[in-house]
Amino acid sequence: MLQKIRSHVATTGAVALLGLASQPAFGQTTEERRERGAAVIRELNKGKTQPNLEAMRQEFPFLAEATEAYALGDAWSRPGLDNRTRQLAAVAAFAAIGETAMMRVHAGCALNIGATEEELKELIYMVTVPAGFPKAIAASQAMSQLFKERSAVNEVENGEARP
Helix, strand or coil: CHHHHHHHHHHHHHHHHCCCCCCCCCCCCHHHHHHHHHHHHHHHCCCCCCHHHHHHHHHCHHHHHHHHHHHHHHHHCCCCCCHHHHHHHHHHHHHHCCCHHHHHHHHHHHHHCCCCHHHHHHHHHHHHHHHCHHHHHHHHHHHHHHHHHHHHHHHHHCCCCCC
């Protein structure tokens, strides 16, 4: 198995070095791909920029551009899945690998575009199967905090906050 992986990595590297790799999914410039990624963010984040990405842009501009152009502009923009399904998949994947900070970002976007708290809770329950209870418990704690924060913001926005 390891030999197959090494062979695949070597082949991929050779293809890239020889310039035989295909162009980005939509054959556009990096700027066009980045703009498409920015549009995805606005769609997922109620018309706003994504605070984590904007913070990253300040200190790690290359990483922010790569995230926006590739992860969002190319991969996220592919046909085949709607944004809601992509968000739920991302939440489950990040929860399963223990990346609760990224899970929270995607869970927030999922809620923004119509997923429910109950659906997100079900995802966390499912994480126990492939990833185990410790990761599911960590994810549940991060998710609970996200729910509380969003509830407090909603109360303030709706004038329901108590002094």
